[in-house]
Amino acid sequence: xxxxxxxxxxxxxxxxxxxxxxxxxxxxxxxxxxxxxxxxxxxxxxxxxxxxxxxxxxxxxxxxxxxxxxxxxxxxxxxxxxxxxxxxxxxxxxxxxxxxxxxxxxxxxxxxxxxxxxxxxxxxxxxxxxxxxxxxxxxxxxxxxxxxxxxxxxxxxxxxxxxxxxxxxxxxxxxxxxxxxxxxxxxxxxxxxxxxxxxxxxxxxxxxxxxxxxxxxxxxxxxxxxxxxxxxxxxxxxxxxxxxxxxxxxxxxxxxxxxxxxxxxxxxxxxxxxxxxxxxxxxxxxxxxxxxxxxxxxxxxxxxxxxxxxxxxxxxxxxxxxxxxxxxxxxxxxxxxxxxxxxxxxxxxxxxxxxxxxxxxxxxxxxxxxxxxxxxxxxxxxxxxxxxxxxxxxxxxxxxxxxxxxxxxxxxxxxxxxxxxxxxxxxxxxxxxxxxxxxxxxxxxxxxxxxxxxxxxxxxxxxxxxxxxxxxxxxxxxxxxxxxxxxxxxxxxxxxxxxxxxxxxxxxx
Numbered sequence: 001x002x003x004x005x006x007x008x009x010x011x012x013x014x015x016x017x018x019x020x021x022x023x024x025x026x027x028x029x030x031x032x033x034x035x036x037x038x039x040x041x042x043x044x045x046x047x048x049x050x051x052x053x054x055x056x057x058x059x060x061x062x063x064x065x066x067x068x069x070x071x072x073x074x075x076x077x078x079x080x081x082x083x084x085x086x087x088x089x090x091x092x093x094x095x096x097x098x099x100x101x102x103x104x105x106x107x108x109x110x111x112x113x114x115x116x117x118x119x120x121x122x123x124x125x126x127x128x129x130x131x132x133x134x135x136x137x138x139x140x141x142x143x144x145x146x147x148x149x150x151x152x153x154x155x156x157x158x159x160x161x162x163x164x165x166x167x168x169x170x171x172x173x174x175x176x177x178x179x180x181x182x183x184x185x186x187x188x189x190x191x192x193x194x195x196x197x198x199x200x201x202x203x204x205x206x207x208x209x210x211x212x213x214x215x216x217x218x219x220x221x222x223x224x225x226x227x228x229x230x231x232x233x234x235x236x237x238x239x240x241x242x243x244x245x246x247x248x249x250x251x252x253x254x255x256x257x258x259x260x261x262x263x264x265x266x267x268x269x270x271x272x273x274x275x276x277x278x279x280x281x282x283x284x285x286x287x288x289x290x291x292x293x294x295x296x297x298x299x300x301x302x303x304x305x306x307x308x309x310x311x312x313x314x315x316x317x318x319x320x321x322x323x324x325x326x327x328x329x330x331x332x333x334x335x336x337x338x339x340x341x342x343x344x345x346x347x348x349x350x351x352x353x354x355x356x357x358x359x360x361x362x363x364x365x366x367x368x369x370x371x372x373x374x375x376x377x378x379x380x381x382x383x384x385x386x387x388x389x390x391x392x393x394x395x396x397x398x399x400x401x402x403x404x405x406x407x408x409x410x411x412x413x414x415x416x417x418x419x420x421x422x423x424x425x426x427x428x429x430x431x432x433x434x435x436x437x438x439x440x441x442x443x444x445x446x447x448x449x450x451x452x453x454x455x456x457x458x459x460x461x462x463x464x465x466x467x468x469x470x471x472x473x474x475x476x477x478x479x480x481x482x483x484x485x486x487x488x489x490x491x492x493x494x495x496x497x498x499x500x501x502x503x504x505x506x507x508x509x
Contacts, residue, residue: 010206011041016217021046028052029093052083074111084122092129108146112153126160133167133296163225167296170317171205172324182278184244192253195292196237201229204317214307227298231313279408357471363497367504369434369455369463376453380423381411387495404444447478
């Protein structure tokens, strides 16, 4: 995808002077939500951007002569040396939000230390880090505490390090925004936690990107920490009510002060409840809720002396995000990254297993492959799955109840798919125009699953559509699962093919 097609042009009003054309910039965590917004801006301003991702099995969507993809694990210094070679400026956007709470803190510190050691060897001129805001006290959540510690590790270096600490990021597809929207859209009565009285200074994604780009272009060799936030400081309670007002929703809070459980436990319970109607995993919701324990506001506005633009207010940020959703201009989303446990899985074509289970059904459709392909790439999300939608919802609910992603993720765009897109509890693993759509399952099950649609040109301008379900079961439970689900699969898959046939023939006639 050409970065120019997904350029929001956030930085058009920046007054800073760009570095010379083709200055090499490294963006770590390049498949992440913020990075996917940052990279097009850097390319547009003339930089050569090296995008660092951890695994080759995660597709990278942006293509441009000044974009280079490098695969590197921050724990492997030899790979880091290749990534940092000839780099002048580096963005450190690595966070282990999906890891378990007991693991991510130590993991983040080790990764940061390794990165800075190699960056010093490579002669990097400046490192920019994006972390979270929060008071440095005992009530700081493990999530925010870890981000603070990472910033300190990075700053303990001979390289100038700029630490930007932001509050809740508001933008289409951000985890915080999606959580707020789901909370308001699906609830009229919300349990009131005392933490809802704490303050937050929400910041629009466009302002985050402007600060990230602008601070790199500032001619300074001094390590500094800056707080960045939006125009408004609001209690979390008012953030929820403000969002509800914009959506014309009525929200009522009811007290749960009387529940005799510690804050950490109540946040976890709250996270499981929210998980029932949001697409976010319980781990991410818990981390976000844990951040409510302290005020998340800017304690200084020093950065305004260097980058003197006016950040957006809360209401404007929300309205702009909603408008982008309405226009289907969502080019990066928090779901673009697979769940931690599935991030390093091999693609279907690389698996060798004597225990593969395959169910296959075919139908010949009197329409060309282009029309049939358009139909199959519109399944999922609000469109449903053409057959047995109730059964799909039941399976999604079961997945949600056991901590999986369920069907809440929907789809990024109503009609357009790309490799890496989440599609309910599937992810697009392969997409070959007018020939194949391969979906990898990200639901919780005793095995690995794929759903494959193959299109073969037939006679008289017809198309042979083949649907294959692939499954690699775990011993015993996987075999039992496949046996129990096989009858449902046959009913659903045959019905899907029949409905594809009907839709295609209606379209032709």
